[in-house]
Amino acid sequence: MTAPGSPSGRSVRKWLTHAAAVLFGMAVSAVVGHSSLAGADSAGKKFERQPLIDAAWFAYGWGSEDDAAALLRRYAARLRREPGDDPVSARYELAFAEFRLAIIEHRPRAELLELCASVPKCRPEALDELVARLAAGRKVAAPHQ
Amino acid sequence: MAVTPSRTLLGASHLVLAVIGFGAVAAYYGHARAGRMFGTPQRGLGGALTSLQEEPTKEKTSRALALVPLAKPELGEPAASVVTVRLLALAAHISRDPGDLTRAVDACRARRWPSCDRESILDMGGSR
Numbered sequence: 480m481t482a483p484g485s486p487s488g489r490s491v492r493k494w495l496t497h498a499a500a501v502l503f504g505m506a507v508s509a510v511v512g513h514s515s516l517a518g519a520d521s522a523g524k525k526f527e528r529q530p531l532i533d534a535a536w537f538a539y540g541w542g543s544e545d546d547a548a549a550l551l552r553r554y555a556a557r558l559r560r561e562p563g564d565d566p567v568s569a570r571y572e573l574a575f576a577e578f579r580l581a582i583i584e585h586r587p588r589a590e591l592l593e594l595c596a597s598v599p600k601c602r603p604e605a606l607d608e609l610v611a612r613l614a615a616g617r618k619v620a621a622p623h624q
Numbered sequence: 625m626a627v628t629p630s631r632t633l634l635g636a637s638h639l640v641l642a643v644i645g646f647g648a649v650a651a652y653y654g655h656a657r658a659g660r661m662f663g664t665p666q667r668g669l670g671g672a673l674t675s676l677q678e679e680p681t682k683e684k685t686s687r688a689l690a691l692v693p694l695a696k697p698e699l700g701e702p703a704a705s706v707v708t709v710r711l712l713a714l715a716a717h718i719s720r721d722p723g724d725l726t727r728a729v730d731a732c733r734a735r736r737w738p739s740c741d742r743e744s745i746l747d748m749g750g751s752r
Contacts, residue, residue, distance in 0.1 A: 512653025
């Protein structure tokens, strides 16, 4: 057995502290990395929905209302199926998507008012203004579909 | 207790080793993080579209266009076609290349959209 004060004992202790330093660094990194992975998954789910909502607004602005409506329906279905880690924000996003879909589909005013109630910051008295703001995003004068 | 040069050296070497340990695991997590964010073609395409909104470039547009066929099975239609029109219009707007413009016009007409003339395509590409 090696005596603690002997040269070989000091050498073993030195290597042990070196290994402890490496392990300490790895442990700190693992804690930080593990928590950042959860955030990355949530961001990944948002990126997964991004092409649908992006395409929906592009189709509404420059293409056809039918395409925009189909894309918004798929976006809403995906939000319902996979709300992600933040169900409150997903619920609001879903309410917005359904409200916009109703406007694009020219649904009756009574139905728009009903949907408006579930959309944050949507006031019934400002409904016409909201509809007009959305319609301003349409750049092409397409025949009414 | 007096701090000797050898103790200072030992402390510095521990610090360096801790940083090496941290870096090794951080590299692993960095790779895993990128995989979770952009691990599927659809997530990659979503990331590319987000990046294009911030700073549109021809290279980013080409990379995003290359992802569309890969993401198509998951993305479905009309999403894949609409994203293609959007990206081709953006490419045409950036490069002003007649070939890009023709491809964008053809993709737009394939969707039977009302305004697929060259001027409209350039306007589409310029819109955010």
